[in-house]
Amino acid sequence: MKYDKPYQPPVVTVDVVIFNTINNILHVLVSKRAKDPFKNQWSLPGGYSPADKMLIDSLQEISLRKAGIDIKKLQYLEQFYAFDSIDRDPRGHAISIAYFGCGHNLELEKANQESKFIPINDLPKLAYDHQEIIKLALQKIANQLDHSNISSSLLPKTFTLSQLQTLYEQILNQELDKRNFRKKILKSDLLEETGELKKDGAHRPAKTYYFKS
Amino acid sequence: MKYDKPYQPPVVTVDVVIFNTINNILHVLVSKRAKDPFKNQWSLPGGYSPADKMLIDSLQEISLRKAGIDIKKLQYLEQFYAFDSIDRDPRGHAISIAYFGCGHNLELEKANQESKFIPINDLPKLAYDHQEIIKLALQKIANQLDHSNISSSLLPKTFTLSQLQTLYEQILNQELDKRNFRKKILKSDLLEETGELKKDGAHRPAKTYYFKS
């Protein structure tokens, strides 16, 4: 090292994109910022990660405190990128390690108007570069859809093929052919029939399935 | 924030996996550590990233100073993961933001015995979790091979199809069928013939190609 002065580490923050399905609609958790910069604007839950903590533990504490969400209860959580643009925080350079998590029918610990789930197709302008972060998170999920069972984290334990297809369509942002979709999914051999039917209104009941393994 | 004391940021390091093809063999740049921990062991180039610098600028300075490599001259560079295990550095918790870069016939600015390129199939035990970092970097490249022209960064401007195939085989760590490989590559329409032939010993000369666009 050639530093004359003691090493001065950079500001490190963690941010998280929480995806949550409610009534088969994919939502993202956002929090209203209490302070400047971007006071009163919506943003992803996040905050500073201090020296004595692992990133994931900082994220746990921050997301619970600021947004009322317990990330330990998520069925899926993954770190996916470190955002580092010099101008992403108007206060000065800050590194943000971004995570995304997935769940179904998640609820906030203490309901408040400062945090809520918003449908991904109905998001307002967000603070910082958080719009970009969500976009990248969605891309990462889309890339994993066919090679993992990440979709199970966004569904109830048992579900119909239509529910699964609706989820795929939202993540991939395109409509899928029902017959082709069902053929592909059933051939992949990841699902098992429960034998139960789900009645859901004035139409034929649907078979329900669960993820094997 | 609920911190009573001023915010104390964590130690942040940057590490880089430099891939370099020499005589069609894929190499990785390693540096011998000058100090404990892991003194005299081989490791990836890397070091502390201070508050006043962007990660990429720290990396530039460190890799030039410690390993004699100028990452600005790389044809490709990508940040791919933040390693955060609590026990990855025996001195205490440190976050490492990992990058990988690609080049062809790269040379070190000042030749020294403390840094060198080693074939990926001939790597010694490395310090820290650097073996894992290289493994993940290779996976990331493999995932991009068919959806980007990242392979162009690991080849000379003009090259033969056999050179390209050898590169694929090393990255994917599997042998490929020559006819099927050539069909796939040529159909993808990314390459253009130069019209020149490359003579390379006691055998038939090979057509050479370059990447379009």
Added chain:
DNA sequence: GCAAAAGTGTTTGGGATACACCCATGC
């Protein structure tokens, strides 16, 4: 002529796509 790498086609199977109608239910 012989060693060494370049170059070349066909067959087959499986997955992706396109496409339209009947079924079970609640009201």
Added chain:
DNA sequence: GCATGGGTGTATCCCAAACACTTTTGC
């Protein structure tokens, strides 16, 4: 009976995989 979403089959195309011999050169 009608509106609503659940459920099903076939034909086509393209891509992936398997597979062996001829060509050109240096020595």
